[in-house]
Amino acid sequence: xxxxxxxxxxxxxxxxxxxxxxxxxxxxxxxxxxxxxxxxxxxxxxxxxxxxxxxxxxxxxxxxxxxxxxxxxxxxxxxxxxxxxxxxxxxxxxxxxxxxxxxxxxxxxxxxxxxxxxxxxxxxxxxxxxxxxxxxxxxxxxxxxxxxxxxxxxxxxxxxxxxxxxxxxxxxxxxxxxxxxxxxxxxxxxxxxxxxxxxxxxxxxxxxxxxxxxxxxxxxxxxxxxxxxxxxxxxxxxxxxxxxxxxxxxxxxxxxxxxxxxxxxxxxxxxxxxxxxxxxxxxxxxxxxxxxxxxxxxxxxxxxxxxxxxxxxxxxxxxxxxxxxxxxxxxxxxxxxxxxxxxxxxxxxxxxxxxxxxxxxxxxxxxxxxxxxxxxxxxxxxxxxxxxxxxxxxxxxxxxxxxxxxxxxxxxxxxxxxxxxxxxxxxxxxxxxxxxxxxxxxxxxxxxxxxxxxxxxxxxxxxxxxxxxxxxxxxxxxxxxxxxxxxxxxxxxxxxxxxxxxxxxxxxxxxxx
Amino acid sequence: xxxxxxxxxxxxxxxxxxxxxxxxxxxxxxxxxxxxxxxxxxxxxxxxxxxxxxxxxxxxxxxxxxxxxxxxxxxxxxxxxxxxxxxxxxxxxxxxxxxxxxxxxxxxxxxxxxxxxxxxxxxxxxxxxxxxxxxxxxxxxxxxxxxxxxxxxxxxxxxxxxxxxxxxxxxxxxxxxxxxxxxxxxxxxxxxxxxxxxxxxxxxxxxxxxxxxxxxxxxxxxxxxxxxxxxxxxxxxxxxxxxxxxxxxxxxxxxxxxxxxxxxxxxxxxxxxxxxxxxxxxxxxxxxxxxxxxxxxxxxxxxxxxxxxxxxxxxxxxxxxxxxxxxxxxxxxxxxxxxxxxxxxxxxxxxxxxxxxxxxxxxxxxxxxxxxxxxxxxxxxxxxxxxxxxxxxxxxxxxxxxxxxxxxxxxxxxxxxxxxxxxxxxxxxxxxxxxxxxxxxxxxxxxxxxxxxxxxxxxxxxxxxxxxxxxxx
Numbered sequence: 001x002x003x004x005x006x007x008x009x010x011x012x013x014x015x016x017x018x019x020x021x022x023x024x025x026x027x028x029x030x031x032x033x034x035x036x037x038x039x040x041x042x043x044x045x046x047x048x049x050x051x052x053x054x055x056x057x058x059x060x061x062x063x064x065x066x067x068x069x070x071x072x073x074x075x076x077x078x079x080x081x082x083x084x085x086x087x088x089x090x091x092x093x094x095x096x097x098x099x100x101x102x103x104x105x106x107x108x109x110x111x112x113x114x115x116x117x118x119x120x121x122x123x124x125x126x127x128x129x130x131x132x133x134x135x136x137x138x139x140x141x142x143x144x145x146x147x148x149x150x151x152x153x154x155x156x157x158x159x160x161x162x163x164x165x166x167x168x169x170x171x172x173x174x175x176x177x178x179x180x181x182x183x184x185x186x187x188x189x190x191x192x193x194x195x196x197x198x199x200x201x202x203x204x205x206x207x208x209x210x211x212x213x214x215x216x217x218x219x220x221x222x223x224x225x226x227x228x229x230x231x232x233x234x235x236x237x238x239x240x241x242x243x244x245x246x247x248x249x250x251x252x253x254x255x256x257x258x259x260x261x262x263x264x265x266x267x268x269x270x271x272x273x274x275x276x277x278x279x280x281x282x283x284x285x286x287x288x289x290x291x292x293x294x295x296x297x298x299x300x301x302x303x304x305x306x307x308x309x310x311x312x313x314x315x316x317x318x319x320x321x322x323x324x325x326x327x328x329x330x331x332x333x334x335x336x337x338x339x340x341x342x343x344x345x346x347x348x349x350x351x352x353x354x355x356x357x358x359x360x361x362x363x364x365x366x367x368x369x370x371x372x373x374x375x376x377x378x379x380x381x382x383x384x385x386x387x388x389x390x391x392x393x394x395x396x397x398x399x400x401x402x403x404x405x406x407x408x409x410x411x412x413x414x415x416x417x418x419x420x421x422x423x424x425x426x427x428x429x430x431x432x433x434x435x436x437x438x439x440x441x442x443x444x445x446x447x448x449x450x451x452x453x454x455x456x457x458x459x460x461x462x463x464x465x466x467x468x469x470x471x472x473x474x475x476x477x478x479x480x481x482x483x484x485x486x487x488x489x490x491x492x493x494x495x496x497x498x499x500x501x502x503x504x505x506x507x508x509x510x511x512x513x
Numbered sequence: 514x515x516x517x518x519x520x521x522x523x524x525x526x527x528x529x530x531x532x533x534x535x536x537x538x539x540x541x542x543x544x545x546x547x548x549x550x551x552x553x554x555x556x557x558x559x560x561x562x563x564x565x566x567x568x569x570x571x572x573x574x575x576x577x578x579x580x581x582x583x584x585x586x587x588x589x590x591x592x593x594x595x596x597x598x599x600x601x602x603x604x605x606x607x608x609x610x611x612x613x614x615x616x617x618x619x620x621x622x623x624x625x626x627x628x629x630x631x632x633x634x635x636x637x638x639x640x641x642x643x644x645x646x647x648x649x650x651x652x653x654x655x656x657x658x659x660x661x662x663x664x665x666x667x668x669x670x671x672x673x674x675x676x677x678x679x680x681x682x683x684x685x686x687x688x689x690x691x692x693x694x695x696x697x698x699x700x701x702x703x704x705x706x707x708x709x710x711x712x713x714x715x716x717x718x719x720x721x722x723x724x725x726x727x728x729x730x731x732x733x734x735x736x737x738x739x740x741x742x743x744x745x746x747x748x749x750x751x752x753x754x755x756x757x758x759x760x761x762x763x764x765x766x767x768x769x770x771x772x773x774x775x776x777x778x779x780x781x782x783x784x785x786x787x788x789x790x791x792x793x794x795x796x797x798x799x800x801x802x803x804x805x806x807x808x809x810x811x812x813x814x815x816x817x818x819x820x821x822x823x824x825x826x827x828x829x830x831x832x833x834x835x836x837x838x839x840x841x842x843x844x845x846x847x848x849x850x851x852x853x854x855x856x857x858x859x860x861x862x863x864x865x866x867x868x869x870x871x872x873x874x875x876x877x878x879x880x881x882x883x884x885x886x887x888x889x890x891x892x893x894x895x896x897x898x899x900x901x902x903x904x905x906x907x908x909x910x911x912x913x914x915x916x917x918x919x920x921x922x923x924x925x926x927x928x929x930x931x932x933x934x935x936x937x938x939x940x941x942x943x944x945x946x947x948x949x950x951x952x953x954x955x956x957x958x959x960x961x962x963x964x965x966x967x968x969x970x971x972x973x974x975x976x977x978x979x980x981x982x983x984x985x986x
Binding site for chain 1: 874888893894895899903906907910911918919922925926929930933937940973974977978981
């Protein structure tokens with residue numbers, strides 16, 4: 001039941017915040033914070049309670065009937081992967097409320113309603129084990145996100161919001177069709193018509209059907225991720241969204257795509273996934289290199305950061321199709337580290353724009369002298385983005401590359417070039433914005449206490465991930481093993497050399513927990 | 514016809530009796546409130562009376578009408594919807610100087626036609642129903658006779674409806690000539706033995722489809738829709754879009770299923786083409802419209818295209834999906850036209866997209882209802898439209914209708930664009946236009962429809978179970 005409360009608190013909080021906005025402009029912020037902190041607290045409590053139990057099964061399960069007529073139920077469950085994602089969701093949610101404290105001063109009630117409803121949709125996606133329910137939440141987050149972009153966005157917001165909505169909605173519908181076909185295939189095989197994920201996992205179907213259905217799921221997840229031919233919505237949406245919107249888009253919405261791959265595509269279609277793996281890895285490599293190249297070419301700072309997401313998310317799909325634990329741990333770490341580092345960069349861009357009213361990096365330069373704190377933060381997160389050891393992204397990308405090396409050497413070599421690209425664009429950010437000559441004289445204030453605190457939390461997080469990643473590995477391990485097992489079981493015939501080699505013992509086995 | 518039959522005819526008698534009583538009252542007093550109260554009362558009474566038919570259905574009243582679960586549910590929906598239309602009309606009748614009561618009388622006649630239509634099992638009752646409905650509609654459409662748009666719309670509807678009636682009559686005549694029967698059951702038996710193959714029969718069937726296609730505004734018989742939607746007052750447009758189309762669609766469902774026409778390849782082909790064309794034409798033509806009523810007109814063409822998919826499934830699941838979709842569509846459309854009607858003033862229809870700029874910041878609750886309606890039309894979760902579309906796609910996938918399912922999905926995406934256009938307009942910075950205060954009956958309608966949209970969208974189980982009784986006729 002507590003899982004349902006996690007979602008309900010956000011939904012109710014959103015409605016209350018909206019109503020409260022009528023009386024007082026500031027009240028919605030506190031209501032949103034309260035709802036998010038409550039959820040964070042509950043999640044941490046669950047985490048503390050279950051993190052030590054060494055079970056491979058779900059930590060918590062909640063199931064209630066919803067539309068039994070079609071075998072649809074409110075089936076929610078939590079495992080290591082989802083709890084990590086939930087923690088990330090609520091922390092970034094709190095930050096997105098905090099960074100909007102000054103930026104958003106119109107219609108605060110409706111703004112926080114949208115934020116909380118997006119987050120409730122995302123929470124639902126990370127918890128649902130019923131495919132219909134999953135799709136329900138998958139769609140639920142779109143409308144409030146659309147409002148967030150189209151009402152509080154920048155100049156070109158309407159265009160960006162349409163593009164975002166139509167891309168995601170179209171791909172979602174294709175997934176929905178695939179879900180329905182899967183439902184009927186399973187129903188005709190077994191006589192049990194249900195959308196329940198554990199039951200659908202073992203569905204037997206012809207390889208050709210499996211490939212088609214998998215592609216249906218993939219389209220939705222790859223658009224969200226995004227993977228290169230389908231990434232077109234991302235730069236516009238990220239650039240035009242208000243800072244909180246960009247933060248949630250980059251930090252959370254993209255992660256739902258990665259989560260969908262790990263949770264649904266691999267376990268439901270293991271054989272088809274193995275067939276698709278080379279293409280998947282290729283898409284990853286293309287994303288890494290193309291994203292890096294485009295990021296380097298941007299003059300709009302926010303667009304630049306948006307393209308780095310394309311590049312970073314390339315590692316996710318690359319790792320997913322390597323099918324081994326090293327790579328999977330890298331993927332999970334990348335999901336978290338990218339959310340924090342890119343989120344921080346978006347926040348920084350937002351703060352810069354608030355102060356100098358432009359995002360054009362040709363009009364910046366030499367800002368370090370005036371805003372050293374901001375510069376230092378920019379330095380840390382640019383370094384994170386380029387993969388400096390000691391910060392979370394390094395762990396993520398290093399593990400992913402190590403894992404993929406076992407699966408495909410050529411792809412790994414090409415993907416490694418992406419690190420060079422990352423260095424180029426990250427240093428360019430620093431060079432153009434904080435170092436060099438002042439092109440235009442700006443008189444600006446450095447970060448306020450609130451802004452420093454937000455940045456402080458993010459810095460602690462990224463350093464923690466970089467230095468002590470073991471906790472994350474331990475938490476995610478059982479969930480990832482489930483995904484990998486489905487691949488192992490089907491390919492135990494041994495048509496590719498990568499199976500059977502994941503006796504990954506995470507570095508020194510820690511004894512202090 | 515015996516005494517027991519009368520108890521089943523009570524709803525019909527109430528709906529038919531009310532306008533007669535009102536005509537008598539008009540001769541005595543012109544007090545609008547009395548007439549208005551009376552018509553609301555009669556509708557509620559008719560609605561309640563439907564619950565008492567429940568014990569021994571299906572029941573055939575002679576060979577003309579049948580009261581089975583399907584027709585009772587649809588009669589309930591129709592009467593409930595006309596109750597809402599009556600509530601909506603209050604706003605609009607306020608501005609009308611004379612002939613207020615007459616409007617209500619004609620409305621009752623149209624409702625009578627609709628409920629006959631959904632329970633017809635015979636060509637005669639079908640034709641009586643559809644003509645009663647159409648003739649009442651001409652009057653309602655052209656009711657604001659000072660407006661040239663209204664006259665144009667009325668004449669357009671009149672001419673096309675007459676032509677379509679001619680098609681219907683000719684079609685029925687050809688079928689009768691071939692089978693010698695006018696009652697659906699018996700036609701089905703005759704078809705079963707003789708087969709469906711003779712060209713004359715098929716021609717008769719095709720002509721009936723043309724006639725019904727006009728009423729449903731399916732492509733290529735759709736051209737009247739945008740003009741009529743625009744010209745008629747918003748409550749009447751709501752009536753045409755919901756009750757009139759819903760009743761004809763319900764009839765078409767019964768007719769096709771009872772005749773088992775979906776077994777015929779040619780019929781399938783024709784309906785498939787009409788369905789796909791309606792979806793694409795409706796959605797594409799809606800894309801660049803600037804007038805909300807016209808957008809909704811084109812959207813209704815596309816929606817009827819989606820509905821035809823359920824016909825083609827040829828299964829009980831299809832009937833259930835159609836029933837759910839129709840009800841969802843009726844509630845949603847009532848909400849949308851309700852908002853338009855309630856924002857319209859004395860000699861002004863709030864129909865231009867630009868009128869709605871930034872309405873959210875001035876009338877948040879009205880816009881919430883409007884947005885819910887638009888999202889429901891677009892098929893976004895937590896609204897009834899989502900569940901309805903789910904049901905259709907579900908039935909379509911089950912019947913392997915890939916072409917139709919894929920074009921439905923494609924069209925949902927195209928449709929999204931113009932729904933988003935309206936929603937975006939509602940939320941842009943405000944302009945200075947003033948809108949009238951919304952009357953209590955109007956607020957009631959908005960509240961009921963919004964609740965309905967959310968209820969069907971979040972807890973549809975009850976309805977799904979109710980409709981699961983619809984199997985065969």
